[in-house]
Amino acid sequence: MVVPVIDFSKLDGAERAETMAQIADGCENWGFFQLVNHGIPLELLDRVKKVCSESYRLREAAFRVSEPVRTLEALVEAERRGEAVAPVDDMDWEDIFYLHDDNQWPSDPPAFKETMREYRAELKKLAERVMEAMDENLGLDKGRMKAAFTSDGLHAPFFGTKVSHYPPCPRPDLVTGLRAHTDAGGVILLFQDDKVGGLEVLKDGEWLDVQPLADAIVVNTGDQVEVLSNGRYRSAWHRVLPMRNGNRRSIASFYNPAFEAAIAPAVADQGGAAASAYPEFVFGDYMDVYSKHKFEAKEPRFEAVKAPKTASA
Numbered sequence: 001m002v003v004p005v006i007d008f009s010k011l012d013g014a015e016r017a018e019t020m021a022q023i024a025d026g027c028e029n030w031g032f033f034q035l036v037n038h039g040i041p042l043e044l045l046d047r048v049k050k051v052c053s054e055s056y057r058l059r060e061a062a063f064r065v066s067e068p069v070r071t072l073e074a075l076v077e078a079e080r081r082g083e084a085v086a087p088v089d090d091m092d093w094e095d096i097f098y099l100h101d102d103n104q105w106p107s108d109p110p111a112f113k114e115t116m117r118e119y120r121a122e123l124k125k126l127a128e129r130v131m132e133a134m135d136e137n138l139g140l141d142k143g144r145m146k147a148a149f150t151s152d153g154l155h156a157p158f159f160g161t162k163v164s165h166y167p168p169c170p171r172p173d174l175v176t177g178l179r180a181h182t183d184a185g186g187v188i189l190l191f192q193d194d195k196v197g198g199l200e201v202l203k204d205g206e207w208l209d210v211q212p213l214a215d216a217i218v219v220n221t222g223d224q225v226e227v228l229s230n231g232r233y234r235s236a237w238h239r240v241l242p243m244r245n246g247n248r249r250s251i252a253s254f255y256n257p258a259f260e261a262a263i264a265p266a267v268a269d270q271g272g273a274a275a276s277a278y279p280e281f282v283f284g285d286y287m288d289v290y291s292k293h294k295f296e297a298k299e300p301r302f303e304a305v306k307a308p309k310t311a312s313a
Contacts, residue, residue: 001203002208002209003030003033003209003210003218004022004025004026004030004032004033005033005034005213006033006034006035006036007019008037008039008129009038009039010037020133020136023137026219027137027229027233028232028233030201030236031201031221031236032201032219032236032238033219033220034210034218035216035217035218035219036215038126038216038217039122039126040122040123040126040217042215044118044119048115048116048119048191048251049249051112051115051116054109055108055112055163056095056165056247056249058106058109059095059097059165060095060167063095063165063167066095067091068092068094071091072088072169072170072174075088075171076170076174085174087174087175087176088176089176092175092176092240093167093169093176093177096162096164097163098160098163099162099163100159100161116161120253123161124159124253127159127253127255128146128255130187131146131187134187134229134233138229138232138233139267140267145225145228148228148261149224149256149257149258149261150257150261151258151260151262154258154260155258155259155261156258157186157255157261158185158258158259159253159256160253161251161253161254162254164178164249164250164251164252165249166198166240166247166248168243168244168247169243169244172241172242172243176239176240176242177198177239177240177241177242177248178240179295180202180237180239180295181237181294182235182237182298183220183222184222184256184286184287184290184294185222185223185224185254185283186221186224186225186257187219187254187255188219188222188252188253188254189217189219189252189255190218190250190251191218191250192210192212192250193212193249194212194213195212195246196212196243196245196247196248196249197209197243197248198241198243199218199238199239199240199250200241201236201237201238202237202238203236207239220235221233221234221235222254223235223286223298223302224263224283224286227264227265228263228266229265229267230268230278231278232267257283258283259284260284261282261283262280262281262282263280263282263283264278264280264281279302279303281302282305286301286305
């Protein structure tokens with residue numbers, strides 16, 4: 001099995017119905033799919049690759065003395081002394097930084113800020129088009145998902161970008177690239193490395209490669225889309241394996257609800273009953289729980305935000 005690949009340009013043509021069905025399959029049965037011909041200029045994607053790779057080169061020396069590297073070196077040294085060692089299960093072999101509207105962005109290389117501003121604007125528009133397709137497939141009014149994320153326009157959605165590199169790892173048996181998890185938010189759009197693999201999605205109890213594909217955008221659904229769809233769309237478990245060779249580049253953008261937004265099922269359950277499979281909660285409250293339990297089962301996270309934080313007298 002391979003993760004579905006969808007030609008997004010056909011959404012507006014004679015093959016619209018088939019394309020919508022492919023999106024529905026990706027959301028319902030995978031939680032992951034790849035978009036090609038998505039409308040983002042390939043020249044812009046080439047610039048994104050360049051500035052992000054250059055940015056990592058400026059950070060590479062710091063990664064070599066980072067905690068993951070020091071921890072792995074200590075394990076290897078202990079092994080050489082004949083001691084029994086166990087893989088580290090609470091640390092990730094990655095170099096990361098975040099971009100959003102209110103934080104400080106790298107100023108070197110000089111083209112980084114302009115390129116990534118342009119890229120993020122394109123990704124945000126693409127995310128909203130994908131969300132509108134989800135609305136239609138779920139039988140919701142156009143813009144319903146965006147309205148939920150923004151409290152009907154009262155708040156801006158949170159749109160963040162995580163720039164990651166997974167450098168070559170000499171002992172991938174002792175560390176993880178990125179631990180298995182589901183994403184907390186809404187719609188995630190990933191521009192992954194087109195040569196170095198390592199990303200896997202859990203499908204029917206089996207870990208499957210999310211195959212590198214040049215100039216594609218990988219889409220996956222987060223926990224909030226699962227809630228809004230009342231479980232019809234499931235956020236998928238995924239992970240990144242460390243690789244001995246190659247420096248994996250990964251640029252993930254998250255179209256998430258505003259922290260003030262109230263999230264609740266917008267779709268009735270399959271029996272037509274009132275939507276009640278998931279609680280209503282404020283996204284910021286969910287993030288408080290998620291930040292402490294990201295790599296654990298998601299069901300207890302939903303349960304934890306079911307009741308109000310303070311009980312009435």
